[in-house]
Amino acid sequence: MRVLILMGGYWPGHEATGPNQSLRQMCQAMCGTHEFLVLARDRPFGAAAPSAPSGSWIDQGFAKVRYTPVSATGPRDLRQVLRTTPSDVVWMNGFHDREFTLPTLLMRRLGLVPRAPAILSARGELAVGALGLKSPRKTAYQAVARGLRLLRDVWLHAASEEEAADISARAPAARGVFLARNVRRLVDPPLSRQLDAAPDDPLRIVVVGRIARVKNIDFAIRTLAHVKRAVALEIVGPVEETDYWRSCQSLIAQLPPHVRVRLVGAIPNAEIPERVAAADLFFSPTLGENFGHAIFEALSCAVPALISNRTPWKGLEAKTAGWDLPLGDPRLFAERIDALARLPATERLKWRAGARRVAERFVSGSDAVAATARMLEAAVAGAGERRTA
Known part of the structure; x- marks a missing residue:
């Protein structure tokens, strides 16, 4: 079976981010x-x-990759590739993606390209938190999709039960919904400083992700204003929304002296596991994730996670792996940070072990590869209605 994947974010040097690693x-x-x-x-x-x-197509062994310039009118080679590259399935990524998804849907609707069986991965973009950002544009997009019936012969792909529910509740009418989890392998945890911290050393916290409103980094900073213990936060990731980062900097300037915050910025992807493993806590008060690749990688690196309850990672405290809390009151998050900071290093190791167990159980219990194969086969066969792969 030949599968053509439209994945704009898979540009050179960017392959090791969460979604691209899954791909x-x-x-x-x-x-x-x-x-x-x-x-x-x-x-x-x-x-x-x-x-x-x-x-031209570059053979990477596991896939052939073709890179294309993208201008204001879209990817230069998109129409040519769709017209001249035979495929059994076209797989789009990002429900509101304006560069690859929307032009492809429009060209299919207008008969400008072949209507091969198609799958569209929502990539968390139909979660309540994500829809609340730039909502006028997204509302207009969905109105166009409904009016032109752009998804009438397109299968939608969810990576979790929560995302499947979001799609069923909010997406324009489509051929159906498949559930197939992301394919992920365990990260080998790098050697990290786990027992060398002095009792008075600050708790080391890391945030990993692009600096954008959907990641809710301002909430993380507001949380630290309520923390009583000494903490040091590192923010790893590119500044994607400059105005938003300026507002975060204003909040950082108001933090008490026992709280330190440092923007690391974008670093080579290969260095991220080591940076995460050196932390005592991974922090992600995200507004919504369909999977949460950075969360999985932190757990895989044996780092407990303090996250919002808007991801598929639930029940972390019962597994001694972290906490998943409702957004609203940052003091709830601050209390968990102080509680972890009070623990001696030997006790923190129990939380590290619990975090690693959660990642190991996810991988050992996942049927992601088989479910993905079933999804592709069903899309080609045109079988079923709203279903789980």
């Missing part, structure tokens, strides 16, 4: 029975120069 690991696990072709941007957002040559 890569899926292709590696299934390339013996499926042929994968990936069309992606040739550079990061806002970059003037390309990071790779465009216009």
Whole structure:
């Protein structure tokens, strides 16, 4: 089976981010029975120069990748690839993606490209928190999708039960909904400083992710204003929304002296596990995640997670792996931070072990590869209505 994947964010040097690692690991696990072709941007957002040559397919072993320039009118090669590259399935990524998803849906509707069986991964964009950001544009987008029936022959893909419910409640009418979890492998936890911290050393907290409103980093900073113990927060990730980061900086300036915050910024993806493993706590008060790749990677690195309850990762406290709390009162999060900070290093190791167990159980109990294969086969066959792969 030949699968054409439209994944704009898979530009050169960006392959190790969470969604792209999931894509890569899926292709590696299934390339013996499926042929994968990936069309992606040739550079990061806002970059003037390309990071790779465009216009030809590059064989990466597990998939062939083609990079394309993206202008205000969309990806240069998108229509050509859709018209001249035979595929059994076209797989789009990002429900509100304006660069690859929307042009593809419009060209299919207008008969400008073949209407091969199609899957669209929502990528968490139909969660309540995500829809609340830039809501006028998203409302208009969905009105167009409904009015033109852009999804009438497109299957929607959810990576969790929560996302499947979001899709069923809020997406325009589509062919059906598949549930197939993301394919992920365990990260080997790097050696980290677990017992070398002095009793008076600050608790080391790390936030990993792009600096954007949906990640709710301002809530993390507001939380630290209520923390009584000494803490040191590192924020790892690119500044995607400059105005939002300025507002975060204003909050940081008002924090008490026992709280330190440092923006690390974007770092090579290969360095992220080591940076995370060196922390005592991973913090993500996200407004919504369909999976939570950074959360999985933190747990895989044996770091307990303090997260919102808007992700599939639930019941962490009962598993001695962290906490998943409702957003609203940052003091609830601050109390958990202080509680962890009071523990001696030997007791914190129990939380590290619990975090690693959660990641191990997720991987050992996952049927993600088989479910993905079933989803692709069902899309080609046109079988079923609203269903789970």
